[in-house]
């Protein structure tokens with residue numbers, strides 16, 4: 100591997116993660132990043148002396164998940180700050196606290212008390228919980244691939260409030276609803292999330308993770324080219340030859356693209372891939388997007404890292420449908436994170452950060468986006484009295500902002516959706532049909548939640564590259 104010229108296109112969690120793993124093998128990857136900062140959707144940006152996340156982030160498995168696993172393998176300086184209670188759940192006006200371990204008896208009691216499902220649904224619910232508990236591995240999830248999560252949930256219970264709660268959890272994990280999400284992925288990710296008890300926020304902000312990975316890469320002699328966009332991947336006779344950026348040509352034996360499956364095809368040219376591969380990629384469906392409002396406050400208005408606000412029996416599919424048809428719903432679910440509750444170092448003393456966001460289609464008309472953000476602000480003001488008076492700076496961002504940062508062409512939150520028709524063997528492998536070309540990131544992760552899906556992909560991509568390189572060495 101040491102003699103291989105390796106180029107990585109993009110420094111999201113996937114790109115930065117695989118660059119660090121390869122750097123530990125003695126490779127000196129050259130990483131191109133079109134933005135001025137590392138991390139893509141999981142990056143951090145400085146405003147007004149505070150460090151803001153690009154998205155609204157929390158790591159589902161924290162120190163027990165793949166983000167930490169990459170750090171352990173590479174020596175990257177990544178640390179998670181555990182905080183419990185972690186979540187304030189507000190469903191239909193009732194609220195209560197959920198511990199870091201969602202299966203803590205107080206958490207379970209509070210979920211029951213707040214969501215208040217019917218007594219007659221209890222037995223079915225317990226059986227569903229048992230199924231989630233027993234789905235610990237991909238093998239356990241196997242019988243539930245290629246079917247929607249909702250079909251499994253419906254089999255166990257029909258309580259509309261508990262169905263809403265599970266659908267909101269599904270949207271938090273995958274950016275899609277239970278009617279579209281893979282049942283296998285849902286059961287496995289939900290198991291991993293609720294039983295880990297380590298859901299957490301990273302020290303130094305979310306961008307500290309990809310930055311720590313890139314530091315490993317650079318310390319080992321790799322290069323980071325910020326503000327440099329790769330425009331073309333050059334291939335000849337079924338093998339990659341190098342990349343052309345806006346600054347020049349770089350020869351490469353191995354190219355790892357973090358720019359999504361579709362953008363990788365655009366950069367390379369469809370003619371280098373089998374028709375079936377191109378057709379599958381061009382018809383693939385991404386997760387939904389979102390809008391966010393971010394505040395710097397001069398008072399600590401919240402004490403709990405996350406809040407999940409959901410109107411009673413709120414339907415995310417209806418929200419997406421309504422917005423897609425230009426209709427504005429009365430109220431909507433909000434995911435609220437105050438990263439300074441966990442990591443005060445993100446803002447100067449006396450200042451606090453608060454983010455609130457909701458889901459929208461990955462492409463949304465500007466006027467409608469603005470109206471959604473008005474609703475988000477109004478709801479946040481109701482949930483946090485004094486918000487207006489204590490705001491010293493605020494920023495609104497919509498799906499277009501996410502699209503501009505990720506470079507994917509639209510503002511999907513996660514990547515290629517973990518749908519029932521795109522799961523397990525139907526997901527894209529990091530290994531492409533073009534020799535020497537790999538795709539890393541959420542699009543090619545085999546399982547996990549958001550950044551953890553991208554980190555999982557980084558480890559899987561790394562393993563495949565080692566396997567392929569060993570194969571080449573054996574053959575020569």
Ligand SMILES: Cc1cc2nc3c(=O)[nH]c(=O)nc-3n(C[C@H](O)[C@H](O)[C@H](O)COP(=O)(O)OP(=O)(O)OC[C@H]3O[C@@H](n4cnc5c(N)ncnc54)[C@H](O)[C@@H]3O)c2cc1C
Pocket residue numbers: 108109110111112113114131132133134137138139140141153154155156157158159327328329330357358362389391456501504505506507511512513514539540541542548549550551553
């Ligand atoms: C609002 C929001 C909330 C979220 N909440 C959570 C959460 O709570 N928990 C969680 O785990 N996940 C969450 N996610 C999802 C998570 O951020 C993503 O799934 C993950 O970061 C995707 O990582 P990635 O490596 O696939 O790619 P990306 O982050 O998309 O990175 C791709 C990188 O490649 C670069 N690039 C692309 N093309 C080129 C090119 N041609 N040349 C050079 N560079 C290029 C881009 O600039 C970018 O930096 C959220 C996302 C959003 C938007």
